[in-house]
Amino acid sequence: MSPRDFSGHGTHVASTIAGGEVQGVSYAGLATGMARGGAPRARLAIYKVLWGPNTAASDASILAAIDDAIHDGVDVLSLSLGGGAGHEFPGTLHAVLRGISVIFSAGNDGPAPQTVTNVMPWVTTVAASTMDRAFPTFISLGNKEKLVGQSLYYNSTLNSDDFKELVHAGSCTEEWLASSNVTGKIVLCYAPREAPSMLPRVELPRTINRTVSAGAKGLIFAQYNMNSLDSLTACKAGMPCIVVDYEIAQKIASYWENTENPIVKVSPTMTVVGDGVLSPRVASFSSRGPSPLYPGILKPDITTPGVSILAAVRGSYVLFSGTSMACPHVSAVTALLKSIHPDWSPAMIKSAIVTTGMHNVYMQSSSS
Helix, strand or coil, rough: CCCCCCCCHHHHHHHHHHHEEEEEECCCCCEEEECCCCCCCCCCCCCCCCCCCCCCCHHHHHHHHHHHHHHHHEEEEEEEECCCCCCCCHHHHHHCCCCCEEECCCCCCCCCCCCCCCCCCCCEEEEEEECEEEEEEEECCCCCEEEEEEEEECCCCCCCCCEEEEEEEECCHHHHHHCCCCCCCCEEEECHHHHHHCCHHHHCCCCCCCCHHHCCEEEEEEECCCCHHHHHHCCCCCCCCCEEEHHHHHHHHHHCCCCCCCCEEEECCCCCCCCCCCCEEEECCCCCCCCCCCCCCCCCCCCCCCCEEEECCEEEEEEEHHHHHHHHHHHHHHHHHHHHCCCCCHHHHHHHHCCCHHHHHHHHHHHH
C-alpha cells in the first residue's frame, strides 16, 4: 500500500496546479515550451485514495481523505475523481461549510447527455475543452493528394520518399487482421456504420495493439472526434499512428478503392499554436448535463483546457487528456483568488470564476 503515484495521474494533476517553472519541456519534441503550474507558489498536500490501476476509490477512503484535509487546514480541495451520475461523495459539504473550495472533474462519458458526475450544488464541476494547440500530421497519397490528421508521431529519420502499401481493413477486427497480410503496410481502420456503438477512447488502444501484433508499419484510425490523442502513445516510436475524421478517412478509402496499387506516406508530426487552431471547443469525451440528480441546477459549471495537457509524470512530461486534467486548472485559479481575497467564501469564489472569462481571471490574479 505505497503512497507513491504509480500511474502518473496524480503527479500530472498536482504539477498542473502548482508545478514550478521548467524551461524547454516537451513530449519528444512536441508541444515545446515552458511548463508551469497555475499557482506555482501554492503548497500541496496529497491524499491518496486510489490503490490500483483498475480499482475505484471507496467512499470510506475519500471521506477519510477529506476529513484529514479539513483537519490539516487546506484551502482548496482538487478532486480529479469520477463518480456515478447519481452519486455524491461524502464529506464535501462539511469541507465547504468550513470555507474550503471543492473542485471536481465532470467525468469522461460524453458526448452522451446526462452523464455529468460530481454534481453537488456546493462544489465546482469542471468540463474539459480544447486549446489553441494541435499536432497536425501530413498524409501523402500516391496520387499526390495531401491530407491532414493528428498524431504524436515524432520519428524524423524516415526517408522523404518512404511510401508504404495502403490497406483498408474496415473495423480492423482481430479476425480480419489475422487472415490478411498487413506486414509492413499502413492500415486504414474506417467503419462509419459502427460509430454509434464505438467509443474512440476505448477502441483506439485496442486497434493499436491489434495492428502492431499483426506486423503493420502504420495505422490511420478514423473516429468521429479527434480530441484525445493519449492512446497514441501505445504506438512504437518508429510506427506512425494517426487519427483522422470521417471526411478525411472517406477520401483515403476512395483513393484505395480506385487505385490498383495504393500507397501512402506519413510525415512526422508538427506542433501548431495560435489562430490556425479552432478552439476552445468542449471535448467530445467530456460528460454532458443535465444532471439526473439535480436537474434544476446547471452542471458542469465551467470548462477549462483538458485536451493534450503536458505535465509531469515521474521524471518526464506526458500529454494526458480528460476532465481530470481540466479540474486542476480551476483549482489553481481558485487558489490564486483565495490568496487575494481570503475573506471570500467558496460560493463567492465559484461565482467569480463561472461568471468571468478564465483568461481574465488568470491575468488579473497573476498581476495582482
